[in-house]
Amino acid sequence: MNEPVLISFEIPENLQIINGKNIENKDINKFIIPSSITKLGYDCFKECTSLISINIPSSINEIGNDCFYKCSSLKSINIPSSINELGDACFYKCKSLTSVTIPSSITKLGICCFRRCKSLQSINIPSSITSFGDGCFDGCTSLTSINIPSSITKLGICCFRRCKSLQSINIPSSISKLRDESFYECSSSKSINIPSSITSFGKSCFYKCGCKEELKKNKRIPRNCFEWW
Known part of the structure; x- marks a missing residue:
């Protein structure tokens, strides 16, 4: 098989922002x-x-919306500590990306940030992050585990939907609400702890979860959490 032809592009130095x-x-x-x-x-x-x-380079402080959208061959990326936010759909459908280390300078993961990164197996979430956007990890079918630090106060709608390899999920007591379809079709899940801090459960949030029978024993969880809308 022939090696791919190297096509290089040097960005002009007179620019400050590229899009x-x-x-x-x-x-x-x-x-x-x-x-x-x-x-x-x-x-x-x-x-x-x-x-x-x-x-x-460390001169960059922001990665905008759709920045690496459908970069399907992207396998690795360094995110310097100068960056404080990852935009919406930033790595959407980067299907070759296997792991990501997020620096502690990041405070927010945007909507659909890693959606459909089908090869993503591990990701480090620093305690600087306070929320996951809607659909943040939706369709990350190879993700086997994830740490949700106690700094997180919000999980977006469909946050871990169709994370079919996710086995155990620890929800910190800093979270008070699970949104619609939060863990929809997490079919390999063996355990999901539900802290007493959670007072609101979204529709279909545990639909087709692997541990749904165990979760059903928790009388605080409404039946519509296990049913399709």
């Missing part, structure tokens, strides 16, 4: 980002399907 308008060739597989860049904007590397890895 999808700056990168038209979606076959580029290597980007050289100068330290003059402070933001990776909206759609920046969207659908650059040949991109395997990228080095993000």
Whole structure:
């Protein structure tokens, strides 16, 4: 099998922000980002399907919405501690991404941030993060475990929907509400602890969960949590 042709693109140093308008060739597989860049904007590397890895300089403080959307060959990425937020659908459908380490500078994971990252097996969540956006890990079918630190106060709608390999889930007492379809079709789940802090349960939040029979013993959980809408 022939090696893929290296197509390199050096981003001009006179820019501070780059977005999808700056990168038209979606076959580029290597980007050289100068330290003059402070933001990776909206759609920046969207659908650059040949991109395997990228080095993000510490001059960058923000990764915008849809930045690596459908970068299906992306296997690794460094997220420097200069970044404080990952935008909506930032890594949506990066189906080759296997692991991510999030620095403690990050405070928020946007809507659908890692949605349908089907090869993602592990992710480190620092205690600096306070919320997971709606659909944040939806469809991460290879994710076997995840730490939810006590700093988290909100799990978005469909947050762990269809995480079919997730086995044990520890929900911290900092969370008071489970939203609709939170753990929908977590079919390999063996245990989900429900702290007394949770006073509200969304519809279908445990639909087709592997441990649903054990959860049904908890009389605080409404029956519609186990049923489809």
